[in-house]
Every structure is written in structure tokens, then in C-alpha cells.
Amino acid sequence: MTTLVAIDGLVKNFDASGPAAIDGLTTQIKSNQVTGLVGPDGAGKTTLIRLMAALLTPSDGVIKTCGFDTRDTPEPIRDVIGYMPQKFGLYEDLTVMENLTLYADLRGVVDPQRKDTFERLLAFTDLARFTNRLAGALSGGMKQKLGLACAMLRSPKLLLLDEPSVGVDPISRRELWRMVYTLIGEGVGVVWSTAYLDEAENCAEVIVMNAGRVLYQGDPKAMTATMAGRVFYARGAGAERREGLARALQNPDIVDGVMQGQTIRLVTAQGAPPPTPEILGVAAPVEIVATAPRFEDAFVAMLGGASKRTLSAQARRPVDETDAPSVEARGLTRRFGDFTAADHITFRIHRGEIFGLLGPNGAGKSTTFKMMCGLLRPSEGAALVDGLDLAKAPSAARARLGYMAQKFSLYGDLSVRQNLEFFAGAYGLSGARRRDAVARVVDAFDLTPHLNANAGGLPLGFKQRLALAAAIMHEPPVLFLDEPTSGVDPLTRREFWATINAMVGRGVTVMVTTHFMDEAEYCDRVALIYRGKAIATGAPEELQARVRSEKMPNPTLEDAFIALVEESDRQREAAA
Amino acid sequence: MSAPSGRWRRIRALIVKETRQVSRDPSSFVVAFVLPALLLFLFGFGISFDATRLKVGLVIEDPTPASREFLIALSNTPYFDVHESSDRRAFIDDLSAGKLNGVIVLAGDFSEKLARGDTAAIQVISDGSDPNTAALVTGYMQGAWASWREKRGLGAEAPPGQIEIKARFWFNPELQSRRFLVPGSISLIQMMIGSMLTALVVSREWERGTMEALLATPVGVVEFIIGKLVPNFVLGMIAMGVCVAASLFVFDIPLRGSFLVLTGFTAIFLMVALSIGLLISTVARTQFIASQIAMLVAFLPGLYFSGFLFEVASMPAPLRVFARVVPAYYYVPGLQTIFLAGDIWAVILPESLVLIVMAIALFTLTARKTRQRLD
Amino acid sequence: MLWTRLSALVVKELLAAFRDKKARFALIMPPLIQVFLFAFAATMEVTNVPVGVVNQDWGAQSEQLISRFERASAFSEIRRYDSQADARAAIDRQEVMVVVQIGQDFSRKIAARETPDVSVLLDGRKSNSAQIVNSYLNTIISQFGTETFAPDKLNADSRIVERAWYNPNRDYRNAMVPVLIATLPMTMVLMMVGMSVARERELGTFEQLLVSPLQPLEIVVGKAAPGLLVGLGQCVIISGIVILLFGIPLLGSAAMLFLSLTVFLVAVIGIALFISSLVSTQQQAMMGIMLVMMPAMMLSGFSSPVQNMPDWLQPLALTNPLTHMLVIVRGLFLRDMPFWLVAQRIWPMAVVGMVTMGLAAWMFQRKVQ
Numbered sequence A: 001m002t003t004l005v006a007i008d009g010l011v012k013n014f015d016a017s018g019p020a021a022i023d024g025l026t027t028q029i030k031s032n033q034v035t036g037l038v039g040p041d042g043a044g045k046t047t048l049i050r051l052m053a054a055l056l057t058p059s060d061g062v063i064k065t066c067g068f069d070t071r072d073t074p075e076p077i078r079d080v081i082g083y084m085p086q087k088f089g090l091y092e093d094l095t096v097m098e099n100l101t102l103y104a105d106l107r108g109v110v111d112p113q114r115k116d117t118f119e120r121l122l123a124f125t126d127l128a129r130f131t132n133r134l135a136g137a138l139s140g141g142m143k144q145k146l147g148l149a150c151a152m153l154r155s156p157k158l159l160l161l162d163e164p165s166v167g168v169d170p171i172s173r174r175e176l177w178r179m180v181y182t183l184i185g186e187g188v189g190v191v192w193s194t195a196y197l198d199e200a201e202n203c204a205e206v207i208v209m210n211a212g213r214v215l216y217q218g219d220p221k222a223m224t225a226t227m228a229g230r231v232f233y234a235r236g237a238g239a240e241r242r243e244g245l246a247r248a249l250q251n252p253d254i255v256d257g258v259m260q261g262q263t264i265r266l267v268t269a270q271g272a273p274p275p276t277p278e279i280l281g282v283a284a285p286v287e288i289v290a291t292a293p294r295f296e297d298a299f300v301a302m303l304g305g306a307s308k309r310t311l312s313a314q315a316r317r318p319v320d321e322t323d324a325p326s327v328e329a330r331g332l333t334r335r336f337g338d339f340t341a342a343d344h345i346t347f348r349i350h351r352g353e354i355f356g357l358l359g360p361n362g363a364g365k366s367t368t369f370k371m372m373c374g375l376l377r378p379s380e381g382a383a384l385v386d387g388l389d390l391a392k393a394p395s396a397a398r399a400r401l402g403y404m405a406q407k408f409s410l411y412g413d414l415s416v417r418q419n420l421e422f423f424a425g426a427y428g429l430s431g432a433r434r435r436d437a438v439a440r441v442v443d444a445f446d447l448t449p450h451l452n453a454n455a456g457g458l459p460l461g462f463k464q465r466l467a468l469a470a471a472i473m474h475e476p477p478v479l480f481l482d483e484p485t486s487g488v489d490p491l492t493r494r495e496f497w498a499t500i501n502a503m504v505g506r507g508v509t510v511m512v513t514t515h516f517m518d519e520a521e522y523c524d525r526v527a528l529i530y531r532g533k534a535i536a537t538g539a540p541e542e543l544q545a546r547v548r549s550e551k552m553p554n555p556t557l558e559d560a561f562i563a564l565v566e567e568s569d570r571q572r573e574a575a576a
Numbered sequence B: 001m002s003a004p005s006g007r008w009r010r011i012r013a014l015i016v017k018e019t020r021q022v023s024r025d026p027s028s029f030v031v032a033f034v035l036p037a038l039l040l041f042l043f044g045f046g047i048s049f050d051a052t053r054l055k056v057g058l059v060i061e062d063p064t065p066a067s068r069e070f071l072i073a074l075s076n077t078p079y080f081d082v083h084e085s086s087d088r089r090a091f092i093d094d095l096s097a098g099k100l101n102g103v104i105v106l107a108g109d110f111s112e113k114l115a116r117g118d119t120a121a122i123q124v125i126s127d128g129s130d131p132n133t134a135a136l137v138t139g140y141m142q143g144a145w146a147s148w149r150e151k152r153g154l155g156a157e158a159p160p161g162q163i164e165i166k167a168r169f170w171f172n173p174e175l176q177s178r179r180f181l182v183p184g185s186i187s188l189i190q191m192m193i194g195s196m197l198t199a200l201v202v203s204r205e206w207e208r209g210t211m212e213a214l215l216a217t218p219v220g221v222v223e224f225i226i227g228k229l230v231p232n233f234v235l236g237m238i239a240m241g242v243c244v245a246a247s248l249f250v251f252d253i254p255l256r257g258s259f260l261v262l263t264g265f266t267a268i269f270l271m272v273a274l275s276i277g278l279l280i281s282t283v284a285r286t287q288f289i290a291s292q293i294a295m296l297v298a299f300l301p302g303l304y305f306s307g308f309l310f311e312v313a314s315m316p317a318p319l320r321v322f323a324r325v326v327p328a329y330y331y332v333p334g335l336q337t338i339f340l341a342g343d344i345w346a347v348i349l350p351e352s353l354v355l356i357v358m359a360i361a362l363f364t365l366t367a368r369k370t371r372q373r374l375d
Numbered sequence C: 001m002l003w004t005r006l007s008a009l010v011v012k013e014l015l016a017a018f019r020d021k022k023a024r025f026a027l028i029m030p031p032l033i034q035v036f037l038f039a040f041a042a043t044m045e046v047t048n049v050p051v052g053v054v055n056q057d058w059g060a061q062s063e064q065l066i067s068r069f070e071r072a073s074a075f076s077e078i079r080r081y082d083s084q085a086d087a088r089a090a091i092d093r094q095e096v097m098v099v100v101q102i103g104q105d106f107s108r109k110i111a112a113r114e115t116p117d118v119s120v121l122l123d124g125r126k127s128n129s130a131q132i133v134n135s136y137l138n139t140i141i142s143q144f145g146t147e148t149f150a151p152d153k154l155n156a157d158s159r160i161v162e163r164a165w166y167n168p169n170r171d172y173r174n175a176m177v178p179v180l181i182a183t184l185p186m187t188m189v190l191m192m193v194g195m196s197v198a199r200e201r202e203l204g205t206f207e208q209l210l211v212s213p214l215q216p217l218e219i220v221v222g223k224a225a226p227g228l229l230v231g232l233g234q235c236v237i238i239s240g241i242v243i244l245l246f247g248i249p250l251l252g253s254a255a256m257l258f259l260s261l262t263v264f265l266v267a268v269i270g271i272a273l274f275i276s277s278l279v280s281t282q283q284q285a286m287m288g289i290m291l292v293m294m295p296a297m298m299l300s301g302f303s304s305p306v307q308n309m310p311d312w313l314q315p316l317a318l319t320n321p322l323t324h325m326l327v328i329v330r331g332l333f334l335r336d337m338p339f340w341l342v343a344q345r346i347w348p349m350a351v352v353g354m355v356t357m358g359l360a361a362w363m364f365q366r367k368v369q
Helices: A045-052 A074-080 A096-106 A113-125 A140-151 A170-185 A220-225 A238-250 A295-302 A365-373 A394-399 A416-426 A431-444 A460-472 A490-505 A540-547 A557-575 B004-024 B026-046 B065-076 B089-096 B110-116 B131-151 B178-207 B210-215 B221-249 B259-283 B287-304 B317-323 B327-341 B345-369 C002-018 C021-041 C060-071 C084-092 C106-111 C124-148 C172-203 C205-211 C216-245 C254-278 C282-298 C314-318 C321-335 C339-368
Strands: A003-012 A022-030 A034-038 A060-065 A081-084 A158-162 A189-194 A205-210 A213-218 A231-235 A254-260 A263-268 A287-290 A327-336 A339-349 A354-358 A380-385 A401-404 A478-482 A509-514 A525-530 A533-538 B054-060 B080-085 B102-106 B120-127 B164-170 C049-055 C075-080 C098-102 C117-123 C158-165
Touching: A003 A045, A022 A045, A022 A060, A022 A189, A022 A213, A034 A045, A034 A170, A045 A060, A045 A158, A045 A189, A074 A081, A081 A140, A081 B210, A096 A113, A096 A140, A096 B004, A113 A140, A113 A170, A140 A158, A140 A170, A158 A170, A170 A189, A170 A557, A205 A220, A205 A295, A213 A220, A220 A295, A238 A254, A238 A263, A238 A490, A254 A295, A254 A490, A263 A295, A295 A490, A327 A365, A339 A365, A339 A380, A339 A525, A339 A533, A354 A365, A365 A380, A365 A478, A365 A509, A394 A401, A401 A460, A401 C205, A416 A431, A416 A460, A416 C002, A431 A460, A460 A490, A478 A490, A490 A509, A525 A540, A525 A557, A533 A540, A533 A557, A540 A557, B004 B026, B004 B178, B004 B221, B026 B178, B026 B221, B026 C282, B054 B065, B054 B089, B054 B131, B065 B080, B065 B102, B065 B110, B065 B131, B080 B089, B089 B102, B102 B131, B110 B120, B120 B131, B131 C124, B131 C158, B164 C124, B178 B210, B178 B221, B178 B259, B178 B287, B178 B327, B178 C124, B221 B259, B221 B345, B259 B287, B259 B327, B259 B345, B287 B327, B287 C021, B287 C282, B317 C021, B327 B345, B327 C124, B345 C084, C002 C021, C002 C172, C002 C216, C021 C172, C021 C216, C049 C060, C049 C084, C049 C124, C060 C075, C060 C098, C060 C106, C060 C124, C084 C098, C084 C117, C098 C124, C117 C124, C172 C205, C172 C216, C172 C254, C172 C282, C172 C321, C216 C254, C216 C339, C254 C282, C254 C321, C254 C339, C282 C321, C314 C321, C321 C339
Parallel strands: A034 A189, A034 A205, A081 A158, A158 A189, A354 A509, A354 A525, A401 A478, A478 A509, B054 B080, B054 B102, B120 C158, B164 C117, C049 C075, C049 C098
Antiparallel strands: A003 A022, A003 A060, A205 A213, A231 A263, A231 A287, A254 A263, A327 A339, A327 A380, A525 A533, B102 B120, C098 C117
16 A cells, blocks of 8 residues: 555645635545545535645645645646546537547547457446437436546546535445445545545545544544444434424534434434433433444534524414415326326325435436426326415415525525515515515524625525525425535534424425435435336335345335335336 | 657547537537628628618709709619609608608709809708718719719810819729628638637636546646647638638629638638637636627627728727737738739738737737646 | 515616626626727728829929828828839738829810819729728819819809708718617627526526516516616616717707617517527527627618618518617607607517517416426
8 A cells, every 4th residue: 555645734725815725734645445535515625636636736835646746747647647526527518438538538548458448447337328328418327427437547546536426316326436446456546525424434544624624534433433332313202303303402412413214313422421311302202222323423523513503483483283285296297208207206295294205316306396396397197285286376386385496596696685685575575574584584594694795605504594594485384495405514414404304393394305315314204206206105214114134134214215226127127 | 658649649639529519519509600601691791881772862843854854864873763852841751761861952943043054053962870871972973963964965075174083993893892891701700710619618618627627637738729729720711611602602702812822811810819719718717708708809809990891090099009909900901902902912921920920929828828727 | 466576576687787896897898898999990981091192294283183182181191102003002002092193294284274184093992991082082183173274154054062961070970879879788688688597597596486476477577677777777878978978969859769769678678588588508598699689780770771781681670679779869869850750660679579578478488387
């Protein structure tokens, strides 16, 4: 094992007056292993990777990649590294083969060696069937594999992957890891930056970054081990589990808590006693059992724990008991030409329930979601909000729902206040009602310090808060969330779900799409959408129970997801 | 690894990639093919300064054989489309509505004065709100008047007091404005492909994140620049070929100079345009900004200061000075010369020299400015 | 309710246009630059041109004629050439646009009261300027002739009394600059409205709008109204510059000008919205705008009169709102155009506006479903 990247006292300043993006960082990256680069948004992960690739010049300090100084000798570095940027760096108007050929030419992979390389990579990435497809027409997972193939053409010494798994479903993610492990066997060093902490557990070594500094470097298992005896499951809170979690998080002994289906996962502060059922403050009898820590527990604890901020009670008045809307999909079908994107999807979401639409990329969950919002007219069937058909009474139905789009669709060049006022107006609030609504969410979401800042320049967490605030301004009894935490770090994710949980507690009905298992764990029920069909619907535990076997005595939701998809594939093949 | 063969292979790969992209991306296609065709069409058919038949109203307040004779003389010239009336008010509204270009009034005493030997006034009222056409109305009217007098036998023996002016327009005796507009529009098309398309395709690489991936490969600045230049250069030359064909066969414009000189001269100009495009792309990271800058620094000056629409010599001094840094200011006169006059080296050589100097200067600047890193 | 939603849209759009320093700059500076550039650069007038002279006459008359050229304000200098061949070469080299050749018996013929001749050689490569120079020369030479030979009866049987109405000095600036009141806001509004929907699509905020209770027609109006406001604002500013700074008087009614500009901008916004209903990215929107803007500018009588176009192209020019607006602007600025004539030009623009707005609303409705 050799040192591939040597970093000593590295500083990178983009803005002379602002804080440094990389602030006096010293570390080493070794060969023959995957080094995970983890940290919250804005920690400096991308900047560090770009510095290793000699794409940025260090402001101070030294960074040597494969023995070459990035400041003085960037050229030889480019011959020995493979780099996949966040957007994969593919030419979307070139085909798969054309992309490969281009990068092969650029990296000097010539015949006869080229033929073998292509064959190997195409087999490896399972893209051989799609060589003539335009890269832009590939699914997210396929794009990512092609991006990786292009970066690996010339068996690099060092492979730099910048958040390769953002927007990619669990199946594609597993395949990617499989491919990367194959490379490790060949002696390549891999740097993998991620905001998904379950991935960090796959790494031989992790570098935990925050604010341009290294908080921890070493074996993730060692870091996880520091949490031994501090992680507990609280079972049996039932319907009150959301309130229970919120209360528990207020306890100074609890640093972190998340929902895992019906179970609450709690992490105690260093040296604190194990939690008692009382801290949840729920009526039902609660059982507390110790459980094995995860890397994520250690990470959150290291970064100071989950936010103790609570959503102020005024954010959402309780939904009137008599106002009990339900959301319903009745045989929703959408065809695009010959292709059926959604095939007779039926489900019903009850008042105060969180319902998740789960599925791999391109499975039809976005199509279903769009029909539920009235953005797409169903070819067959109906989407109903509170009994109102979105196709027949769109305006009335839409007035009852709040919608938060994937990319926090805000007007970036408008201030926070202007955004809020606009959305209030768009939902027909005027005069005193508008002022009250704005004041209420500003107070509830703690937006006062940013009121006059442009929405585009807000930190990610605040953007997310603002987007949610805008969506609930008109106090809708129903909230639709489209991949709300894609690419967001664990701390921001926790804060977001604390808010959602509080709202559900007040009777709001939530529908969420995700391919992110953490998020699915917060749902009361999920529908697994695959190839246009709802192949399984039920509580997360039910899905896990369905796939429990001797080989998998304790399946995670992700395991369940993959097993169910594979089972569906087998059934379809058997039928065919 | 960076052996010459590697370098050529990389350049070739970039060129192939670029060519494929231009043919597949609709916006490149629009800039490379649709806009040039549109421009050629608009300058060939849409714009014309040749008012072949001016609409004038002739007011004859007192119809007599003499005034009738005048009407006939006027109608016989190819310049006028004459409407007749006995009441001038009938035409005033038409003039005001822009339906007539001028009104000619023969007053009630026209024939009487003519017969008496007094000076009879022919009143010519032109629409000054279009000064160009107004000047033509007066000019053509002078000619019609002279021929009318000639017909009356007064000018037959070359009366004293007349200096005979023999005007000859070289290169363009038919005085078709299309003959200078179409070559002028070729310069705009070259600018469009050279600057706008080049700026767009580079900024697109930044926008889509492919630049980052390219920079992490062994591709050097020079290779990258050549990879962008060659396809757009070829495209520009193809566009020139199409323009020349359209000029010759659709618009009937002669090519008196040699095709070879035209090609060489255009190639030099195209290099300038391309380097402007590359220079823009070193500043602009988004396609929108790139196109806005290209419009402002390449296209508009080319339109205003190349002398094919507006006479640079007539502009105020600061603008005349500014025109001298606009590449089209040197290209357009040469282009017009090659098309209409021939290979006149006294025009083409100095202009080529200036353009070559511009190209070299811009290239050096671009190669320096093009970043090999992201910061 | 409706009013609340609409005003929210309009306020947001205006804020987006003006809040950002760069955006504000982009709205204000380029039009201003263009106003001044256009006022000084876009002249069809020919001044400051050198005149070549080949004088083969030894008498005094020819020098007198030449001195008149020297005094003419249109000509910058007189360049003398020894032979016709030299002069030709000078035209070839584009040293001069015109050469006046005075024959060797010019003075003698004048003394003998014969008809002397003067040839004028012009550079046809710039036929437009050359024609104008030719007419200047004609005037000077004929005047010289008339004054040299005492005007006798034969000569004075008739004369042309020339008057240019509406713009007596045939001042180019008076004719060209007011046109900017229509063209510049058109460019700006096309860009602003045409891109805004595509930008919202890219940002994802358009879906957000579609999920709100806003109706497609409300979105269309919400996009159109800010464009109209900003466009009219720009019209007012440019009118102010034209009237106050360039001293070009508005003879017609200001109210009528405002009314026509409103209808014109509605038509332009209709076109912009229609483009934006067809495209999904800003890049496509920009290409669409360019493909519409160039012909709209050139086939409008902006740079050369509509009547000079081939007959088959003229009907197309009549569907162009700018064609009509230019007639109105020129009419109202220079010649107090009466209302009924303005009205004749307003209704075609109104038709274009209604058709494109309707199409845009229909397209948005269709896209949603």
C-alpha cells in the first residue's frame, strides 16, 4: 500500500474575505482501498477532490498527487488519474460508444488494447446493449456507470468520484460499489465523496470533513465503535412515536434520534445513562433495547448531534378533525405512446399519514407523483384529493395541497420575504391574511435573520426550510414532497423530518417520493413502484417481513427493496 | 504519453466529437445553418435601397395639353408610379399615411405661364420622414423634368446653361443594393458562426460539467482550442461556399475576383471571428451570457461599423475611430471588392494584413486567458 | 382572489426583473447605448467623403467649379489625380468613392457658350452612398451651370420648387431616432417574456406555479402584464430622450402614441409567450427569439422601405406588428397623423396580439395535461 495523495497544510480560498473552503488540511490517501470523504454540505468535499485532480490551484500548502505537485506539474497527474465529476462529465448528445471512444482517444487508449478495454468495461457496466443510445437518454444509474467507465478507461492509479450516488437508486448504487471493489482488487486507489453515510461503512478509511477541516480520519468501524452502548431502539410507541421522538430529542441526554418504521432509534450523549421509556412521554408501554451503532450515529454525534430546534407550534394550526382529507389514486394509468409509465396504480392515504412512493429510477414513481399533483393528466383512472378529482376541479383540488418540488423550486433572485409573499399571493392570500401567514411561517421556521437575503444564496438547509414554508403557507391539509432530501446531508435531513413529523402530528397528510431508504423509514406506509406497477404496498416493517429468510434474518428496508424488485423480475421472466 | 501522435489523436477525437455535437444539437444547428440562411434571405430579398418605382401623386389643377404632356413624360420614366388628381387634398392624406412618396403639383396657372414664357413652377413635395426616398423623389424628378423639356424641343439643341453630366457607376451599373448587401451579410454570417457558435459551444461545456471532465484528462489548452476551432472553421467555410453559390445563382451577383482569393480572405476573417468567440468563452460560463456578449461585441458592431449599411465616413469622429477596431470594417470592403470589382490587391492586401494582426493578437490573448483549471 | 393571485405574479415578475443589480443593468444600459449608437452611427447621410478630381482643363472655370466642391459640406477634401487611369486606380483602391473628370475644353466651351461636359465616375460597390454623392454633385454642377450662363428665357420656362414635408431639412436623425421607441422595447420585451417561462421551467418553479390554484390563463396574463409595464416604461424613457435630448418634436398626439405602443407591445408579448410555450429550455427560447426577431426587424421598414421588397414578401411584412408600429411612430412624430390613419395600423397589431396570446394560453393548457 502506497501513498497516492499527500496533503500538507492545504488552504483554498475562493474569496479573499470569506472563510476558507479548505482550511489547513493535512492528510494522506492510500492505494488499494476506498477512501470515503464524508461531511455535511459545504464541508469542502468537492473542493478537495478538485484540488487532488489539479483542477484548482491551492492557495497555500502542498498537495501532491501520485508524487506530482499539483501546483507546478498538473500535466502528468492527468495521465494517471480517473475523475468523475458530479454531473458525470458525459456528452449527452453523443452515444454511449461515442463517449467511450472520445475518452479513450483523449486518454491514449489505442488498438489493440482498446478493443479489450471496451469489451471489459461494457460487460462490467452492463451497457453493451445500449452502445448506440445517446447518453442523455440513459437513466441516472446508467449515466453514472458510463461516467465511471469513461473515468476508468486507462486503469488509473487514482480514481476520484465526486458524489457518484446522488440521485441514484439502491440497486444501481450496489452495482457501483461492486464495480469499485473490483478495481480495488486491481490496485487502484479510490476517493469517494458522499453525503450518504451508509456508504461510508463500505470504505476502508473515511475522512470526515467539516468547514474545510478534517474531524476524523481512519477506519469507519473504529469510529462507529466509539458509539458502542450509546444506541437504543425504542419500540411500542405506536401512533404517538412522532411526538415521542420530538420529546426525546429535547432531552439533553439524547444527541440523535431517527424514525425507523415503527421503531425509534435513539443515540445518547457520551457518558449519559441509557434512555428510559419516560423520556418519550407516550401513553403506550415502550420497550428500550440496546442495538449496534451505525457509522451515521457516530457522524451525527461528532458533528454535535441533531438540531434541538423545534418547530414552533404556530407553523401549522391543527387540521380540523372534521376536515379529514384523504388522497386517493384510483387505477392511475399513463401511457406515452406504446410505453406504459404507470399501470393501474391504486392506493389510499389516510388523514395524518405519511405515505411514500418508492422505486428505482425510471420506474414510474415520478409519473405517478405528477398525476397526483395534477401536473400530468392520467390516460386512465383518477387522482383525488379530498374527493376532488384533480383533472375535473384542478383549481379547487390544488388549493388543498401543498407541493414541494425536488430542487426546492424557489425564485433565487428574490429575497426570502418576497418568495413567501409571492407564494402566499399565488394561493390567493391577500391583505391581513397574507401578512399573518408570512409572519407565522417566518417565526416558525426561524427565517427572520435571512428575510432580506436572496433565496438563491441561502445555505441548503435554509433553502429547504424556505421551500417547505412556501408550500404550507396556505395551510393545506395535504402535503406532497418530491424527493425532498436528495443530496442533502444527514443533519439537514433530520431537521427536515422533525418539521414534517410535527406537521403530521397536527393532522397533515403527507405523500413523499424517494429512492432513499432513510426517508422511507419515516413513512407509515410505502408503495414500491417498479416498471409502472405498484409491486408492494405496506408498512416498512411489513415489507421487511415479506423478504425475511434464513439468508437474511434481519433485512434492512434497502434489502427488502432490492429483494422485492428482483422477485418481481423473476415473476415477469417466468410469465414470459 | 504526450508524444506527437498522442496529441494528434486527441485533437482528432475532439474534432470528431465537436462535429457530431453540432449536427445533433438543435441550437448549434440553428446557429450554423438556419440563422445564416435567414440572414442571406433577409439581406437578399427583405432589404433593398432601390426604390425602382416611387409612388407619386400628380396634381393637375388645370388640365391642358401642356400638363397632359408632362404627365405622359413622367409616366414614361421607369421611376414613377403616377397617380393623378385635380385636387391636391386628395393626395395629402395619402402622403401623410405613407401611401405616397411624393406629390407633384402643377398649379392652375402652369400652362398659362408656360405659354406666356414666364417661369412655371413645378412643385415637388416629398415625404421628408423618409429622407432617403425623399432624396430619390427629387433626384428622379430632376431627370424626368429634363427629359420632358427635351421632348418639348427646348433641350434638343443642347441649350446653353446646361453642363452635361455623364455619371457612370462602376462595378454595379444597374445600381442594385443587393449587390453590396449580400456580400455584407456574408460577414455577419461568418461572425455568427465564428463568434457566437464558438462562444456557445465552449460555454456549454462549462454549463454541462463536461469541461471539468475534459480538464482532468491529458488534453492541453492548445489541443482544446484547436478541437473547437477546426470544426467551426470548416463550418464557416462551408457557409461561405453556400453564400457564394446563393449570390451567384439566386441573387445574380457577379463574382469578378477569383474564388481562391475570396476563400483566403474569408479564412483570415474567420480566424478573427473564431478567436473573438473563444475570447468571449473565457469570460462567459453560461450560454445565455455568451450569446449576449457575442451579440454585443461581435454582431452589432459588425452590422453598424462595417460600412455596408451605414457610411462610416459620415459618423462622428469617435465612432470613426472605434470602427477601426471592428474586424468587419476591414472585411466587408474587401468582400465587396472581390465580388464586384475583382482581385484588387491594393484593397485586399492591407486589409488582410490588419486582420492577420488582429487574429494573432486575439489568439495570443485567448491562449493566455483560457484556463486549465477551474479557479 | 383572482386579483390577489394575479398581482402576486406581477409583483414577483417585476421584482425578478429589477431586484438584481445585473438584471437592472441589462434592462437599462444596452437600450441606452443603442439609442446613442444608433443616433450617431445609423446615418444614411453621406458626409465627410473625399472627392477625386481629374482636371484636364487649363482655364479658370474648372477651378471655380472645383472650389465649389471644396466648399460643399458633404465633402471632406479634394484629391487631384493626373490621369483618368490614376483616378480609376484610386476608386479601385477605395481611396475615393467618386471622381469628377473635367474635360480639357471645359472653360473654352463655357466661353463659347457651348455645352461642356463633366463625367462623374462612381464606385458601384457602395451604390447607395454613391447615388447620394452623385445627387450632391449634380446639384452643385447644375447650379454652377445656371449661374455661369446667365439664365435666359429658354432656360427659365419652368423650374422645380422642391419641398420636403414633415422633415424640411431631410434630417436623418429626425427620421431614424424615433423608430427606436418601438424597436428597442420590442427587443427587450421579447427577451424578458420569451425567456422567463423557460427559466422557470429550468428552475422548477414553473411546476410550482402549475400546482398552485393559478389557471393557465392567469399565468399567461401574469407573465404578460409585467412585460407590458416594463416595455411601456422603456418606451416612455426613450421617448423622453428622443424629445428632450435630440430635440425631435412629437407633432401628433402623445395619447395616441401611447395607445398604439400598448397594442404593439401586447402583440410582441403574445409572440414571446407563444415562443415560450413551445420551448422547454432557455437555450431553445433564445434561438426562437432570434429567429423571430431578425426577420421582424428587417422586414418592417426599419432599415429600408417595405415597398422596396419583392411583391411576394410584402404581405408577410404586413403581419409584422413592427411594420405598423413604425408607420405610426414616424407618422406621429413627424407629421401629426390623424386618428383614423393610426387606427388603420392599430387593428392588425391587435389581431396579431389576440391570435398569439390565444395560442400561447392554449399551448400552456395543453402542456399541463
